[in-house]
Amino acid sequence: MSVFSTDKAPGSTAFVPPYPPRLPSPPSTLRRILIARRDFLEMWEEQAFDLEFSHSRMFLRQTFLCNSPESVQFAFSQKNGSFQRKSPQMRYALEPLLGDGLFISDGRTWRTRRKMVAPIIHVSKIREFAPIMVQAAIETRDRWAAAAGSSIDVLAESAKLTAEIICRTVFGSQLGHNYAEQIVRGFSDYQHSIDQIDVTSFLGLPDWFPRWRSGRLRKNVRQIHAVLDEVIASARKRASDGEPSVINHLFEARDEKGRPLNRKALRNETGVLFMAGHETTANTLAWTWYLLSQASDVEAKLHAELDAVLGSRTPTLNDVPQLVYTRAIVEEALRLYPPVPILPREAIKEEEFHGVRIPKGSLLFVVPWLLHRHRKLWDLPDHFIPERFLPENREKISKFAYVPFSIGPRICAGATFGLTEAILCLATLAQKFQLRLKPGHTVKPVCRLTLRPEGGLPMTVHPRTLGSPQASTETPVPAAVCPFNHAQ
Numbered sequence: 001m002s003v004f005s006t007d008k009a010p011g012s013t014a015f016v017p018p019y020p021p022r023l024p025s026p027p028s029t030l031r032r033i034l035i036a037r038r039d040f041l042e043m044w045e046e047q048a049f050d051l052e053f054s055h056s057r058m059f060l061r062q063t064f065l066c067n068s069p070e071s072v073q074f075a076f077s078q079k080n081g082s083f084q085r086k087s088p089q090m091r092y093a094l095e096p097l098l099g100d101g102l103f104i105s106d107g108r109t110w111r112t113r114r115k116m117v118a119p120i121i122h123v124s125k126i127r128e129f130a131p132i133m134v135q136a137a138i139e140t141r142d143r144w145a146a147a148a149g150s151s152i153d154v155l156a157e158s159a160k161l162t163a164e165i166i167c168r169t170v171f172g173s174q175l176g177h178n179y180a181e182q183i184v185r186g187f188s189d190y191q192h193s194i195d196q197i198d199v200t201s202f203l204g205l206p207d208w209f210p211r212w213r214s215g216r217l218r219k220n221v222r223q224i225h226a227v228l229d230e231v232i233a234s235a236r237k238r239a240s241d242g243e244p245s246v247i248n249h250l251f252e253a254r255d256e257k258g259r260p261l262n263r264k265a266l267r268n269e270t271g272v273l274f275m276a277g278h279e280t281t282a283n284t285l286a287w288t289w290y291l292l293s294q295a296s297d298v299e300a301k302l303h304a305e306l307d308a309v310l311g312s313r314t315p316t317l318n319d320v321p322q323l324v325y326t327r328a329i330v331e332e333a334l335r336l337y338p339p340v341p342i343l344p345r346e347a348i349k350e351e352e353f354h355g356v357r358i359p360k361g362s363l364l365f366v367v368p369w370l371l372h373r374h375r376k377l378w379d380l381p382d383h384f385i386p387e388r389f390l391p392e393n394r395e396k397i398s399k400f401a402y403v404p405f406s407i408g409p410r411i412c413a414g415a416t417f418g419l420t421e422a423i424l425c426l427a428t429l430a431q432k433f434q435l436r437l438k439p440g441h442t443v444k445p446v447c448r449l450t451l452r453p454e455g456g457l458p459m460t461v462h463p464r465t466l467g468s469p470q471a472s473t474e475t476p477v478p479a480a481v482c483p484f485n486h487a488q
């Protein structure tokens with residue numbers, strides 16, 4: 001069943017953004033692992049975009065791919081208790097930095113932390129944080145105005161913007177702003193030092209088996225922890241100033257026995273929020289800018305909506321429900337380039353799906369990269385068509401087929417936060433600017449922890465004024481120049 005019907009026949013004029021070459025047939029296990037070490041996106045064969053549920057073996061470990069709404073619902077919703085544990089690779093990669101933080105814990109610790117942290121960034125709290133989002137976007141707007149006509153790296157700019165937003169939200173406007181740069185540097189150094197695939201875990205060796213961690217990584221962790229401890233201590237001294245911030249709510253949070261979070265737990269949870277809530281939204285914004293630059297019809301509709309809803313005033317949270325096309329563009333960007341393109345889990349209990357035994361200890365994957373481009377679920381799966389997500393079409397999409405924020409009890413705790421942030425930032429900036437890809441630049445999606453354009457996204461800033469759908473006369477770089485397109 002297709003979740004989106006369009007009258008655009010194949011050969012439609014909609015833009016097909018780049019994706020890596022697909023393998024003609026399934027590779028050997030070793031080759032798949034070697035490719036995955038370089039880039040998760042490149043390890044898939046053509047047929048993987050048709051599969052619904054499959055089973056294979058990676059050395060000592062059995063692996064299962066859930067690639068249909070039914071199997072995703074089974075694993076992440078109905079049997080979440082059995083598949084809630086993150087894969088050993090992910091725990092190994094993030095545990096030095098995040099300890100028992102919500103993102104990588106499971107069982108009782110996860111339940112307790114989820115109850116304490118999720119309500120603080122829940123949809124009901126967005127009203128407190130939306131002004132911070134818009135203020136940071138306005139500062140970016142002023143910076144871009146000064147850069148008009150020149151080239152900026154939109155990936156770096158988006159990362160700076162979302163880092164400001166998450167730091168100010170978590171630690172309060174002043175403290176967050178003061179520490180944002182240091183925290184970003186620490187986390188991005190960490191990301192460079194960790195190995196994407198822990199081969200020891202794929203081999204099926206147990207958690208206690210010694211794994212090597214570089215001195216650089218350990219030093220890096222110490223530095224990040226020191227910065228987080230320092231900023232948390234400063235925030236505690238200011239806790240009485242009444243400024244809305246996540247950390248003030250975390251100081252007040254209590255578990256079921258009435259106990260507050262201790263120093264380490266506070267550090268772990270603020271680390272989780274920064275890590276989970278910074279790069280994901282930054283990548284979403286960067287991809288959105290790229291897609292808009294290649295689809296002038298979509299861009300014109302966006303401008304028409306912004307002009308009609310906002311005129312020349314800055315958006316507020318109250319405008320978000322009216323920005324339906326803006327939202328559809330962001331959701332389509334999240335479909336084509338899900339920032340977290342692979343969701344790996346370890347089975348902590350034996351289960352069975354349609355007669356197939358899933359033993360305890362096996363690895364199970366939900367892969368938004370595959371699911372969001374699945375040929376049985378989407379018409380023109382590789383095309384950029386935001387209309388899929390307009391309210392009249394949206395309900396045809398199964399919530400288990402579109403999972404940029406995951407699904408089930410472990411769904412992203414900041415999903416509404418992230419989506420609202422992306423809409424408000426895009427609206428504030430697209431009101432005033434069009435961005436154009438630097439001529440000759442090749443865009444290549446790559447996944448190392450998150451999915452982003454490899455080597456950044458150089459684009460030129462063109463100011464636009466109210467009612468000018470095509471402020472820039474520069475033509476978008478045609479998709480055909482990109483060697484990674486295979487479905488023109």
Ligand code: HEM
Pocket residue numbers: 086102103104114121272273276277278280281284338339340342343344403404405406409410411412413414415417418419422
């Ligand atoms: C567009 C932006 C975002 C995307 C695409 C995204 C996506 C995700 C995904 C896929 C997961 C589950 C990962 C897994 O199961 O392995 C997740 C978890 C999480 N996200 Fe987000 N996220 C975004 C923004 C945010 C923001 C802004 C915050 C915080 C303010 C946040 C906080 C969290 C937390 C705390 C978790 C762990 C939840 C748990 O394990 O119970 N995310 N996110």
